[in-house]
Amino acid sequence: MSAEDSEKAYTSSAGNSDVPEYVGERTVNQKAAERFGIFAPIMEKLFDYGVEARGVERVLENERDPKLLWNNLFMWWSVNCVLTTVPIGALAQAFFTLSFGNACATIFCFGALGAAFTSGIATLGPKTGLRTMVIARFSSGYIGGIIYSIFNILTQLGFATTCVILGGQSLAAVRPDTLSLEGGVAIVAVLSVIPCFVGYELLHRYERYVWAPILLVMLFLWGLGGKAGYHVTAQKALEDPAGRFLAGDVLSFGGIVFGSFTGWAPVAADYNCKLPVDTSAWAVFFMTFFGLYLPICFISILGAALMTITDPAYVAAYEDGSMGGLIAQVLTPWGGFGKFLLVVLALSVIANNMVNTYSTGISIQALGRPFAVVPRMFWTLVGFAAYTIAGIVGREHFSDILSNFLSILSYWTAFFMVITLEEHFIFRRKGGPLGGYNLDDWDSPSKLPLGVAGILAGCCGVAGAVVGMAEVWYIGPIGVLAGNPEFGGDLGFELAAIFAGVSYPLLRSLEIRLMGR
Incomplete structure (x- = not known):
């Protein structure tokens, strides 16, 4: 199907206009609903009520909106200016x-x-009109795209699980005798899924404003923590003074920090694909960069600062209730108003979890055509069920889940980003071996790259991560040399990126020479 035919068949996201658009004698909603067979009448009605009809399909140039550029900055601010960012710093x-x-x-x-790597991935959204997991098909083929989609589904569900656990902890801390931790988890999960069921437009509208009140609450936390007494040298005596041991701790914590930023890379283009193709790449880059870097740094450092409070009541609160319990203790001096702020903080995770939930549905559709014909909102509900169950089961192990999850996350996102960006800047550049993207091929396996180069380079990245990682359950032969022999130092994401970055150009050049695509 040509791009012109595609535009006639599907001209806009359904449900975003009060006046229905027509394609021939049918509305756009009717046209979009046809692909769902016997469920078409139900889907058409949902689309008429404002539920997003678009799934993983490419956004054509005539469907783009330049006004969405500023949404990019505010969305990432809202997504990361949340309670779940606080514990990242506490892990240090x-x-x-x-x-x-x-x-x-x-x-x-x-x-x-x-933030720089993730922002680079974000710039590909306007250039292609595609979701991130579909863009991966142009470097790693249809099968490689499926593999990355599976990784990303697990990533978004992992983020979502940490969101509902911490939000649930905080809600339960407000009325510990009334609301159970399981109940708090369920409340946060349900409130997160509702906007994602509706879709992209409502998500962007919510994220545009919610960052402001949450930022104010974070400033309150900084002030109340100072009143309790920050002792910034409190951990100095516990810190290993030896250069190698200190380096190992920095590398391991650095991997967690890197993962907290690059966890958004596999979805970064998803929220820019409706920007015009001529949108400045630098504008998208810096909007994303500062939308990630400023709130994550500001709030994760708050988490590190709260851990320096040595008052026994605060130490006991962390030991008994993890980060949710500590934050509840910080807000205690303000009595009832403090409890109100704790509720606000608990519900702030919805802004973060909405992106996880929405992109889970998109990534499931990216698994292939059989999944793409199932409505996006259905997969959103499947993701909601999965992370709600995981959150209830793992509710007592938040810190362990977060530290292990973010460390492992940094490994695969590192080689994924390197491969995707090398494809774009080396092979798809103007005047390069391929000279650009044939975007009509996004769902045609026979026209996409075979994917052998991308998959093998990804395997090289996995090998780099294995020899460099330092986890509780395994320390690689290089990781053990980077720190304390007992715990090592995590070089997993660095070696994953290097191994993939060196191997991919060589393998892809050979693939293009042999296959021509």
């Missing part, structure tokens, strides 16, 4: 005995690296 002392100063330095440096 809870797991790696870093002092406050070294924790801040690690957050600033590894955060800048992660």
Whole structure:
């Protein structure tokens, strides 16, 4: 089907206009609903009520909206200016005995690296009109795109699980005798899924404004923590003074920080694909960069600062209720108003979880045509059920889940980003071996790259992660040399990126020479 035919067949996201658009004698909603067979009348009615009809399909140039550019900045601010960002900084002392100063330095440096890579992926949205997992098909083929989609589904469900656990912890801390932790988890999960069921437009509308009141509450937390007494040198005595041991802790915590930024890379283009193709790549880059870097740094450093409070009541609150319990203790001096702020913070995770939930549905559709014909909102509900169950089961192990999840997350996102960006800047550049993208091929396996180069380079990335990682359950032969021999130092994401970055251009050049695509 040509691009012109595609435009006639499907001209806009359904349900976003009060006046129905017509394609021949049928509305756009009717046309979009036809692909759902016997469910078409139900789907058409949902689309008429404003539920997003679009799934994983490419957004054509005549469907783009330049006004969405500023939404990019505000969306990422809202997504990351949330309660779930606070515990990231706390892990510096809870797991790696870093002092406050070294924790801040690690957050600033590894955060800048992660934000830059993720912002680079975001620039591909306007250029292609495609979701991130579909863009991956142009480097790793249809099968490689499926593999990355599976990784991303697990990633978004992992993020969502941490969201509902921490939100549930905080809600339960408001009325511990009335609301159970399981109940708090369920409340956060249900409130997160409703906007995602409707779709892209409502999600963007919500994210445009919600960051402002949450930022104010975060400032309150900074002030109340100061009143309790920050002791920024409290962990200095616990920090290993030896250069190698300290380096290992910095590398391991740095991997977690990097993962907290690059966890958004597999969905970064999803929220820019409706921008015009001529949108400045630098504008998209910096909107994404600052939307990620400023709130994550500001709030994760708050988490590190709260961990320096040595008052026994605050230490006990963290030991008994993890980060949710500690934040509840910080807000205690304000009595009832403090409990109200705790509820606001607990519900702030919805902004983060909406993106996880929405992109889970899109990534499931990206698994292939059989999945793409199932409505996006159905897959959204499947993701909701999965992370709600996981959150209830893992509700007592938040810190362990977060630290292990973010570390492992940084491994695959590192080689995924390198491969995707090398494809774009080396092989798809103007004047390069392929000279650009034939975007009409996005769902044609026979016209996409075979994917052998991308898959093999990904395997090289996995090998780099294995030899460089330092986890509780496994330390690689290089990771063990980077820190304390007992715990090692995590070089997993760095080696994953290097191994994939070196191997992909060589393998892809050979693939193009042999296959021509």
